[in-house]
Amino acid sequence: MNQNEAAAALSVWVALESPTNHPAGLNGMMDLVQKDVAGLPIAVERIPGRDGLGDMVMLRAGLDNGQPAVAVMSHLDTVHPVGTSAKELPVRIEGDRLYGPGVYDMKGGAWLALQAFKQVAAAGTAKRPMVFLFTPDEEIGSPTSRKLIEEIGRSSAAVLVTEPARLGGKIVTARKGVGRFDVRLEGRPAHAGSRHADGRSAIREAAHQILAIEGMTDYARGITTSVALVGGGTAANVIPQHAWFSVDCRVTTLADGAMMENRILSLKAHDPDVQLRITGGMNRPPYEKSAMVAELFGKAQKVAAGIGLDLQDCPMTGGGSDGNFTAALGVPTLDGLGIDGDGAHTLQEYALISSIAPRQALIKGLLETV
Structure with a gap:
């Protein structure tokens, strides 16, 4: 898939508005995930939503060799109310920027990570089982998904969170x-x-x-x-x-x-x-840069170097994510692996189209080597 095709495919996800309080939109997003993996060696589990929130989708692939899994976490809920794309923030491409509600936080990261997951599943190149969880409620503190996030974390060797990149491509290794x-x-x-x-x-x-x-x-x-x-x-x-x-x-x-x-x-x-x-x-809970997180970051830097990226991490960030939950359990966790861009939660939110391919390659490499 070339850069234009990737931007067009991601635009479909962004155009389907899915604020946390709009379960119909979120369930539509979960439908798109399921449609995207149809026909591939990927097991799909749909978990019905509760408390007025949307469903979750869990994907499983890779070797069934009894090893702890490598897990990917993405949320598909956004903060912009329905109608934002029709008025204040239309989905559009201007140069290298793809604008739209939630494109940076975090549909871009979720989409590119799913493409990497599909590639590894189809090629059979993972060294261990792979799990990918899509959730509907991160923006309000993950009330219905936290238990499953922690359950998956406890059985994983590493967790990869596709929140957006920071400060020009840096990833996150610590959060307040x-x-x-x-x-x-x-x-x-x-x-x-x-x-x-x-x-x-x-x-x-x-x-x-x-x-x-x-x-x-x-x-x-x-x-x-x-x-x-x-x-x-x-x-x-x-x-x-x-x-x-x-x-x-x-x-x-x-x-x-x-x-x-x-x-x-x-x-x-x-x-x-x-x-x-x-x-x-x-x-x-705080997500601190433990020795295990630092070791995992070192592996990510090696993968990045192999695709021509000088991967750096940013100082502890004030925002929380689902990575806080898994890191607090002592599970090596990398965050901010998603798309590059800026303007999260604003009416100027955009993602850099040129960052899709390298960020996708980074996640693919991590799925194959962790």
Whole structure:
């Protein structure tokens, strides 16, 4: 398949919009995966979706020799709402750039990895069993797929994650852990004019708590806390009875994750007459560059050198992925093996068409040598 054919085939995937909350689109994507492997020596298992989310598809191929597998992980859910490709971000080619919702994060990586998987399966050149899992919910923390991701990880010699490349083609060997918390506050309503002193403002309490949580950021330790969603109130002339906000927390170590989880969940109300309820916790454990990850990265560099690539990794990145789950189990994991480009989660998202062939060759080589 030449570069133009590859771009055209990937465009079909990008044109089928599949935000996490649109199971019809995601199931359509899973249909495309199944259609792409029809007639090849690849076993297909379709796992029905649950909790209002899309299905999963698991592919198996390679030698059935009792060895631990090499696993590939891709998510097919995106963040752009349905209709984005018809308006703000049409699927189009401009020079070396293929634009479209989710093309960089991460349909491009999923598509090119599937082509590599097909090549190795058809040629029978893998040294061990191969597994490829396509999931529908990574963008919201993988609530329905995490158990299967970890199950596959535990029986694998290595895990390859096709999240997009970073900083001009670098791959990812470390990610911060991610925590998500939900804070609900209940005060006492009162007329804002005639009975102001009788009220207990949930929003005022929320302001105290937000400042306390934002103040937990410690750049020197790689800990960040942020409140990005907030709401509350009843009417302009009522002391607010209710308020809520969400918290995002990022850490570099398991110990800091446990510490921050306890610190946030243990917050007490500034005003004892306002009820404070905090739920949530660390969603993704940190993915640290262990000695085994470094060894696997060294193998990837050798494969890359054989196809003319000088493969480098980037510093620990703040974003989480499904690679966090497998790396935390002690399974050698490489991430960021997907397509090169930029603009993830924006209306300028694009992938570099010229990166398809070398990134596909890199994954093919890893499937054959790990």
